[in-house]
Amino acid sequence: MHLQITPHIDVALIALNAFFLFFLGLVIYLRREDRREGYPLEDELTGRLESAGGPILTASPKTFRLSFDRGSVTAPTKGREPVEVAGARRTDRFHGASIEPTGNPLVDGVGPAAWADRAKRPDIDWEGRPRIVPISTDDGFFIAKGDADPRGFAVVGADGKVAGKVVDLWVDRADRLIRYLDVELSVGKRVLAPMAMATIQGEYHRVSLDAITAAQFADVPAIAGPDTITFYEEERIVAYFGGGYLYATPDRAEPLL
Template sequence: MFNGNIVGNIDVASIAFWAFVLFFIGLIYYLRREDRREGFPLEDDLTGRSLGMGGPLLHAAPKTFKLPFGRGTVSTPTIGKEPFEIAGRRVSPFPGAPYVPTGNPLTDCIGPAAYAERSRLPDIDAFGNNRIVPMALEPSFSIARGDPDPRGMTVIGADGAVAGTVAEIWVDRSEHQVRYLEVVTAEGVHALAPMMMAKIRKSARQIVVDAINAAQFSGCPQVETPGQISRYEEDKISGYFGGGYLYANRARQEPLI
């Protein structure tokens, strides 16, 4: 007979447990749908055949995001296959086999020289200003007292030859550090070399960039607009110099033993 004692007739611990189980199942279901907004549908590694999204219950409907500072919108997941041809051939016909470059590996977006199709607009700070700029455009920046000024120093490539001279420094307004060294080659090409790949020899007034050879500085990806660099151009430059640690010369591609 019901005596009016509600709590005494309900197993609160059991209700809490099953509520958590149902919530957790729902959370996993939601996250598995959301994480398919990028990188799907999967493709067969050998044939390129699409493996599908796994049914309507396993992928979420497209969602549109508003970009800050009036830069439009972006929707995910994208519809259809993104056109891209790999400038390389497989060394063996099995999944996961490495590719051998068939063109210029430093610019063909392959292996360590790969880059992403990022925005063609420059990265901006919290105030809407271009984040990475030449130091000449940011008078509040200066070289710290006691530190060597790279401008005017000679740049040496991985082969020990002279690549050019540093004409300008590109700084990051948000993180207050040097991002690129603008190197002018003998041919008059302006190449942006990542600062993290440079080693300064203060006494010799030299900067060694061992990622690529001296002659390869002239082939470095260029910025379209003087005084600013887009996110896409950042990735291409990083890929060019990063790929040099494998592709700059033949000896780097061979086994150590």
């Protein structure tokens, strides 16, 4: 059986052209959608805003309604985000040149200590409640029998010195795990430390946190609420500790070879 429509067109040719048109449309659609975040581009040297791809490859604004009547978010945004890198300078005048800190990189948000300007509201669970809360405020969570309870343990920094002690734990109601250690410093300030960067040493009744030194705990970004933490505050805290793996001590910032 010959599926010939005309002397020069058959079903196979039609199917091939249909696939080509579909694939071309898919590529254009994906290139439009990937421009919802991160645009407009900016020249690193001149500060001039680059084109996002013209009317064909630039996605039209789309509004996303947030759950639990928390408003809406529109993407892509227009204009340049008001973010400046303080306390750092570019080492050379070319695209992609590295920057080096001129102040405290952990506080200024340089390199691995950089943070994103996330929403100033807490994450919530499926019931609309704050997702990350102190364990002392939720009777449904407790430390499993046989596991070490770090509350009361000393917190030791990368230099082996004691920064403070754990006074509470912040748990994730959705993932059912500890997210942050609530640390009371010797100066009376309380800060949160990421549980993922800590090592519980139950036999010594201490928590080892090698991301930063004991003295650097004093500059950990604080949170505004006593029992809630916002996306932005989480971003700042994790960035501060993460940057410590490069900037906590001078020898960490030097090359290995």
